[in-house]
Amino acid sequence: MLPVVALVGRPNVGKSTLFNRLTRTRDALVADFPGLTRDRKYGQADYDGYQFIVIDTAGVHGDEEGIDKEMASQSLRAIDEADVVLFMVDARDGITSADLGIAKHLRSIGKKAYVVANKIDGIDADAAQADFYELGLGNVYGIAAAHGRGVESLLHKCFTPLLDDYPDMSVARSSTAGDADDEENVETQEDLTHDEIDYDALPLKLAIVGRPNVGKSTLTNRILGEERVVVYDMPGTTRDSIYIPMERDGREYILIDTAGVRRRGKIDETVEKFSVIKTLQAIEDANVVICVLDARETVSDQDLNLIGFALNAGRSIVIAVNKWDGLDSDHKEEIKRELDRRLGFVDFARVHFISALHGSGVGNLFESVLEAYASATQRVGTSKLTRIMEMAAEEHQPPLVRGRRVKLKYAHAGGYNPPRVIIHGNQVNDLPGAYQRYLTNYFRKSLGVMGTPIKIEFRESE
Ligand code: GDP
Numbered sequence: 001m002l003p004v005v006a007l008v009g010r011p012n013v014g015k016s017t018l019f020n021r022l023t024r025t026r027d028a029l030v031a032d033f034p035g036l037t038r039d040r041k042y043g044q045a046d047y048d049g050y051q052f053i054v055i056d057t058a059g060v061h062g063d064e065e066g067i068d069k070e071m072a073s074q075s076l077r078a079i080d081e082a083d084v085v086l087f088m089v090d091a092r093d094g095i096t097s098a099d100l101g102i103a104k105h106l107r108s109i110g111k112k113a114y115v116v117a118n119k120i121d122g123i124d125a126d127a128a129q130a131d132f133y134e135l136g137l138g139n140v141y142g143i144a145a146a147h148g149r150g151v152e153s154l155l156h157k158c159f160t161p162l163l164d165d166y167p168d169m170s171v172a173r174s175s176t177a178g179d180a181d182d183e184e185n186v187e188t189q190e191d192l193t194h195d196e197i198d199y200d201a202l203p204l205k206l207a208i209v210g211r212p213n214v215g216k217s218t219l220t221n222r223i224l225g226e227e228r229v230v231v232y233d234m235p236g237t238t239r240d241s242i243y244i245p246m247e248r249d250g251r252e253y254i255l256i257d258t259a260g261v262r263r264r265g266k267i268d269e270t271v272e273k274f275s276v277i278k279t280l281q282a283i284e285d286a287n288v289v290i291c292v293l294d295a296r297e298t299v300s301d302q303d304l305n306l307i308g309f310a311l312n313a314g315r316s317i318v319i320a321v322n323k324w325d326g327l328d329s330d331h332k333e334e335i336k337r338e339l340d341r342r343l344g345f346v347d348f349a350r351v352h353f354i355s356a357l358h359g360s361g362v363g364n365l366f367e368s369v370l371e372a373y374a375s376a377t378q379r380v381g382t383s384k385l386t387r388i389m390e391m392a393a394e395e396h397q398p399p400l401v402r403g404r405r406v407k408l409k410y411a412h413a414g415g416y417n418p419p420r421v422i423i424h425g426n427q428v429n430d431l432p433g434a435y436q437r438y439l440t441n442y443f444r445k446s447l448g449v450m451g452t453p454i455k456i457e458f459r460e461s462e
């Protein structure tokens with residue numbers, strides 16, 4: 001589980017700038033689901049060794065009368081879902097009435113909010129910040145989102161109290177810490193830990209995700225069998241999924257149910273049961289993600305964003321195209337063509353055509369789930385990886401960079417789930433993207449990796 005940070009504030013204070021800085025190139029998920037406001041953006045942030053989910057709210061419109069209403073419709077839900085609220089103000093403008101309105105609201109709900117005075121570049125930061133103590137929310141943190149100044153210390157301040165509750169959030173820090181010095185020590189700490197784990201004996205955490213109405217609940221019920229449906233209400237908030245232990249062919253699974261089987265039959269379902277944060281958390285927590293698409297709807301950007309998010313998070317995925325029943329063959333061909341076109345970026349994921357309603361194709365999903373999990377956790381030694389690297393270089397030699405041939409020296413495993421391969425050599429950081437992709441595909445094919453992204457990283461030898 002990762003903590004959730006919401007950025008709130010009136011327009012133009014720099015929320016998007018900070019959001020983009022925190023999420024960098026990662027895809028943002030835009031909440032364009034029915035019943036939800038259109039303009040909340042969700043992204044996965046990986047910054048200064050912290051991993052978290054960040055929500056960029058549309059911002060309140062600075063209309064004094066309407067503030068409470070705007071807060072309610074635009075940002076309230078984001079604030080509700082967040083562990084940390086960053087209340088952004090513009091250090092150059094000083095306090096505005098909109099800021100006061102937001103501050104009042106934040107004080108009234110009693111959630112921990114940090115006042116962030118943005119745009120302190122090129123001005124007297126201390127003087128500008130002093131103004132904002134008047135908001136009555138305690139300390140004021142000066143930053144320049146556009147340049148990154150002050151952002152690390154701000155995050156450090158707000159995440160330190162959360163580390164106990166979210167031990168996973170600083171994983172990135174520990175796994176990158178040893179990058180520089182692991183050259184001789186080829187068997188990294190991660191290898192040892194990985195070798196000690198018997199992945200087959202662990203329950204496989206399987207999340208079923210997708211837009212509202214694609215058939216997640218129907219699929220969950222189908223998998224569990226009617227009699228296994230959990231009917232009791234679990235304590236928790238709308239952002240919690242239900243974890244359902246189950247067994248299949250002698251293997252243990254934990255089904256992460258984002259759809260909320262328990263809510264079946266209730267009327268106010270769509271908005272209630274669906275939460276982007278819940279979906280993102282489920283993906284983070286899963287080993288394998290089944291991304292459910294609706295064959296009767298065109299593939300939307302939201303579908304692609306969800307898949308992209310799962311890939312960025314390094315999760316293994318299986319794609320289930322649901323509602324495949326009752327379609328004529330022309331229509332089916334048309335749908336397949338569209339999927340080929342739009343899902344090219346996940347060509348390593350298995351695609352299943354299923355009917356959750358009638359059960360057809362559901363059993364086969366599990367073969368791909370197991371295959372993806374095995375791919376993500378398989379152990380490969382240094383000599384085999386180095387051999388594959390050498391074969392790749394023999395078949396297609398690395399290019400010249402500044403007149404010198406890039407030299408690949410050896411490869412070793414840098415982590416699993418998703419598999420990471422570290423390649424050491426000379427000028428490897430200058431390898432063009434096309435050759436990097438060639439290597440990635442070569443490793444993928446040679447290792448028989450399906451359903452999981454494979455990451456190759458390069459280290460300069462010296
Ligand atoms: P939002 O409406 O709150 O999402 O604000 P934006 O992120 O779109 O930023 C509004 C304007 O402020 C843009 O023109 C940004 O370039 C500018 N801006 C954002 N951060 C900084 C900063 O740290 N320093 C300066 N000088 N300008 C900034």
Ligand code: GDP
Binds near residue numbers: 354358
């Ligand atoms: P969720 O919001 O993703 O959990 O979707 P539901 O499982 O609630 O399903 C939404 C609607 O699609 C319901 O009316 C289901 O009966 C219907 N549905 C689900 N799976 C299938 C299927 O395989 N075929 C058909 N024709 N309809 C389905």
